[in-house]
Amino acid sequence: MFRFVLRRLVVALPTLLMVVTVAFFMMRAAPGNPFETNRKLPAQIEKNIMAKYGMDRPLIQQYATYLGGVAHGDFGPSLKYTDKSVLQVIAGGFPTSLEIGLSALTVALVLGLSLGVVAALRQNHAADYVATAMAVLGVCIPTFVTAPLLLLVFASMLGWFPAGGLNGPRSLVLPVITLALPQIAIISRLTRAGMIEVLRSNYVRTARAKGLPEHEIVLKHALRAAILPLVSYLGPACAGLITGSLIVEQIFSLPGLGKGFVTSALERDYTVVMGVVIVYASLILALNLLADVLYALLDPRVRLA
Amino acid sequence: MIGVLRNPANGRQTLESAAAIKGRSLWDDAGRRLMRNRAAVAGMAVLALLLTAAILGPMLIPFRYDQIGKNDVWDLPLVGGHLLGTDSLGRDLLARLLIGLRVSLAIGVVATAVSLVIGVAWGATAGYVGGQLDELMMRIVDVLYSLPFIFFVILLMVTFGRSLIILFLAIGAVEWLTMSRIVRGQTVALKQKEFIEAARAAGLTTPAIIARHIIPNLLGPVVIYVTLTIPSVILAESFLSFLGMGVQEPLTSLGTLIANGAEERDLAPWLLIFPSVVMVAALMSFNFIGDGLRDAIDPKDR
Numbered sequence: 001m002f003r004f005v006l007r008r009l010v011v012a013l014p015t016l017l018m019v020v021t022v023a024f025f026m027m028r029a030a031p032g033n034p035f036e037t038n039r040k041l042p043a044q045i046e047k048n049i050m051a052k053y054g055m056d057r058p059l060i061q062q063y064a065t066y067l068g069g070v071a072h073g074d075f076g077p078s079l080k081y082t083d084k085s086v087l088q089v090i091a092g093g094f095p096t097s098l099e100i101g102l103s104a105l106t107v108a109l110v111l112g113l114s115l116g117v118v119a120a121l122r123q124n125h126a127a128d129y130v131a132t133a134m135a136v137l138g139v140c141i142p143t144f145v146t147a148p149l150l151l152l153v154f155a156s157m158l159g160w161f162p163a164g165g166l167n168g169p170r171s172l173v174l175p176v177i178t179l180a181l182p183q184i185a186i187i188s189r190l191t192r193a194g195m196i197e198v199l200r201s202n203y204v205r206t207a208r209a210k211g212l213p214e215h216e217i218v219l220k221h222a223l224r225a226a227i228l229p230l231v232s233y234l235g236p237a238c239a240g241l242i243t244g245s246l247i248v249e250q251i252f253s254l255p256g257l258g259k260g261f262v263t264s265a266l267e268r269d270y271t272v273v274m275g276v277v278i279v280y281a282s283l284i285l286a287l288n289l290l291a292d293v294l295y296a297l298l299d300p301r302v303r304l305a
Numbered sequence: 306m307i308g309v310l311r312n313p314a315n316g317r318q319t320l321e322s323a324a325a326i327k328g329r330s331l332w333d334d335a336g337r338r339l340m341r342n343r344a345a346v347a348g349m350a351v352l353a354l355l356l357t358a359a360i361l362g363p364m365l366i367p368f369r370y371d372q373i374g375k376n377d378v379w380d381l382p383l384v385g386g387h388l389l390g391t392d393s394l395g396r397d398l399l400a401r402l403l404i405g406l407r408v409s410l411a412i413g414v415v416a417t418a419v420s421l422v423i424g425v426a427w428g429a430t431a432g433y434v435g436g437q438l439d440e441l442m443m444r445i446v447d448v449l450y451s452l453p454f455i456f457f458v459i460l461l462m463v464t465f466g467r468s469l470i471i472l473f474l475a476i477g478a479v480e481w482l483t484m485s486r487i488v489r490g491q492t493v494a495l496k497q498k499e500f501i502e503a504a505r506a507a508g509l510t511t512p513a514i515i516a517r518h519i520i521p522n523l524l525g526p527v528v529i530y531v532t533l534t535i536p537s538v539i540l541a542e543s544f545l546s547f548l549g550m551g552v553q554e555p556l557t558s559l560g561t562l563i564a565n566g567a568e569e570r571d572l573a574p575w576l577l578i579f580p581s582v583v584m585v586a587a588l589m590s591f592n593f594i595g596d597g598l599r600d601a602i603d604p605k606d607r
Contacts, residue, residue, distance in 0.1 A: 015448045022457075026464050140589045142540055144547040144560070145581045148567035156571045243455050247547060251567060261456075262548050265463045273463060277456045 005293060012285045019281045020070055020274075024063055027270040053079070075275035080267050086275035089264075093257035096166060097249065100256065101241045103176045108183035108237070113230075115184065116191025117223065120199065131188050138185020143244045147178045147251045164253040175252045179244045183237055190233060194226035201225075231295045235288035242280055335525075338601035345597025348590035355587055359407040368397035370404040371555040382575050390575045392565065401557050402580055406587070408558040412473060412542045413535040419477025420534060424484025425527065429515050431485070432492025443489065446482050454479040455544065462550045472551060476541050480534055487530055491523050525602045532598055536591035543584065559584045 050056045053076075054065060069076055075086035119131035154174060155163040162171045198204060199222055207217045245258035253259075257276060264272035339345055363370065367386070373394045382390040382398075389398040431442035461475040495501065496519075504514050543560025545551035547567075552558040557565075559580055566577030 011447075018448060023460060026460055029464065136589070136592075140592055141585050142543065142588070144544065144563055144567070145584060148563070148570050148577050149581065151567075152570045152574055152577065243544075246455075247544070250548065261459075265459050266549060268463060273460065277460060280456060 004296070005289070008289050008292065012289060015285060016278070016282055020067060020278055021063075023274045023277050024066055027274060028059060028062075053077070070278065075278070076271045078264075078269055078272050080264070080269040080272075086271050089260055089272050090257060090275055090279055093255060093260040096254055097242075097245050097256035097258055100172060100175055100179065100248070100254065101238070101245060103172060104179035104183065104241055104244075105237065107176055108180040108187055111180070112184040112187025113191050113223075113227070115188040117195055117218065117226075119188065119192045120195030120226075121218065123196065128192075131192065135185040135189045138182045141181075143178055143182065143247045144251070146181055147174075147248060150174050150178060151251070164251075166254050171252075171254075175248045175254060178248050178252075179241055182244070183240060186233065186237070187230060190229050191226060194229050195222060198222045198226045228295065228299055231298060232291055234291040234294070235284065238287045239284050242283070335598075335601040339597050342597040342600060344593040345601075348593030348597065351586055351590040352594065355406060355583070355590070356410065358403060359410050362403035363400060363407070366397070366400055366403070368400040370396065370400040370557065372396060372400070389579050390573065392573070392576055393569060398576060398579060401562060402583060405557040405559050405562045405580065406583060408552055408556065409539050409542060409560070409584075409587070412469075412476070412558070413539040415473050416477040416480065416538045416542075417531055417534045419473060420480035420484055420538075421527070421531060423478070424481035425488050425520060425523065427481065428485035428488025428490075429492050429519050429523070432489035433496055433511065433515050433519055435493070435496070439489075443486075446485055449479075450482050455541065458541065458545060459548075459550060462545060469552065472542065472545070476538050480538055480541075484527070484530055484534070487526050488523055491526055492519055495519055495522055529595060529599045529602060532591060532595035536588045536595075539587065539591075559587070 047056070054062060066076065073087065075090075078084045078086055078089055081089065115131045115134065119128040122128055151163055151174065154160050161174050165171060204217060204222055207221050212221075242258070245256060246262055247258075248254070249256040249259035250262055257279075261273065261276045263269075264276070366388075373396060377387065377391045380387050380391040382388065387397050387399070389402065391397055392401070427442060427446075431439045458475045458479060461471060465471050501514060501518060504518050509517070539559070542551055542558060543563065546558050546560030547564040549564070552561050554561070562580035563577065563584060566573075566575075566580055570577045
């Protein structure tokens with residue numbers, strides 16, 4: 001196990017290094033500079049600004065400095081909010097995003113699992129069709145369509161939920177639903193397929209033959225094996241939630257990391273954009289690793305070497 | 306056939322009929338199975354409709370997509386000859402929707418073509434050459450795969466400006482990964498077939514074998530994956546446009562229209578509803594066709 005994790009880390013670290021490198025050089029290759037304003041700055045002032053941010057030094061030297069900083073968790077100063085460091089910008093938005101993301105993941109797991117199990121038990125019945133229709137719609141209706149439509153109906157027309165901003169648990173309902181819908185679709189699909197396969201297996205037949213009550217067979221015996229594929233979906237699911245958060249935080253005006261990222265990208269706040277990309281990439285790499293380890297722990301057939 | 310079976314004594318007629326019976330190719334079979342799939346046929350009908358509307362539609366309506374009408378701001382649908390109403394600048398929504406659909410579909414097709422060329426070449430080379438080159442090429446794909454690709458597209462759009470060409474290239478350049486994996490897997494399986502050995506024995510060079518024998522035999526899985534890539538490209542483009550990093554005004558795309566409609570949803574809900582319906586219809590038709598093709602071409606995968 002230890003060796004497996006170590007080996008995966010050996011792959012993950014160069015990946016991360018590549019992310020940092022590509023992000024750095026892409027930003028530096030960009031035409032224009034982030035200090036461009038409508039008014040032309042006097043040459044001396046521009047030179048001073050460049051010197052302050054170390055941008056007058058050779059590229060390689062800047063890269064080395066940046067890399068050293070990142071290794072220590074220092075992503076440099078924000079270029080637009082002069083009183084803030086990138087780390088402060090990230091730390092400011094992260095808790096909100098985490099809260100929404102975790103809530104959406106919980107909702108998606110609970111609803112997706114139940115829907116999938118019911119659909120598998122009642123194959124080709126009404127419940128199965130509902131689940132299939134949900135799954136198709138969840139995949140085909142993108143977040144940026146669901147979010148404004150939900151707002152139109154439940155905020156503007158019915159007035160049940162606030163139209164935006166972060167203000168108590170009610171304000172989180174619509175964003176969480178928006179984020180969770182596509183995940184519910186995929187999770188219910190995976191669960192249904194897994195359950196159908198497992199319910200046909202010999203040990204479930206044995207359990208039935210022993211006369212176990214149905215709910216015990218389903219919940220204690222079948223479900224455990226059926227949700228294994230879900231574990232490997234954990235990584236992609238979180239990536240999906242992060243991507244979705246860009247849209248959701250934007251449209252519901254939530255002060256999260258996703259909104260911060262989009263704003264910085266539009267304002268060409270290079271250091272913040274790079275910092276957020278690095279944070280997201282490490283998060284996804286870590287989650288993928290976690291999913292692999294979990295899978296191996298849960299499924300004794302997978303041997304780690 | 307039935308007539309032949311009724312008088313089997315007539316041997317000559319049987320022979321003649323047999324000659325008239327056409328063999329069914331793999332593709333005929335697949336086509337038949339596809340036509341029996343109701344969802345796929347409905348998807349094809351909707352897609353045909355959308356394509357026709359995107360190509361011919363803008364010529365058939367009396368408004369231009371960028372024609373501003375000072376007296377027609379936020380017209381309701383059907384008011385003043387505007388079938389789907391107008392936006393905050395008095396521009397006809399139908400005209401904008403048709404152009405937006407055209408742009409979105411065009412991006413879907415072009416970026417998919419980019420990903421197709423890169424993915425097939427990369428995957429076929431890695432799979433056919435094998436060994437250390439394969440290992441290296443697929444490791445690169447693994448690394449790129451684990452990255453949050455949309456962020457790199459955003460990074461590209463931020464650094465190199467928001468032009469359509471960059472958008473094509475950026476999306477195409479990240480969508481090729483899955484394609485290359487599929488193609489590589491198929492190539493590894495094909496490589497061991499006798500006809501490849503025969504081609505090698507006949508003295509064909511490696512690039513020639515890849516181009517003439519490997520790639521044509523990959524067509525099935527590639528076709529399936531292309532129909533599933535187009536909607537995901539459209540989705541990516543709309544995602545970027547929604548965030549204001551894709552197609553720029555006055556030109557428009559489905560994502561830009563939905564973003565605009567989302568902002569003005571309380572004043573003019575039609576600006577949100579119509580583009581959303583078209584978007585979902587387009588995505589669904591592509592997905593149904595893709596699923597139908599997968600069932601038809603690769604029945605063992607059901």
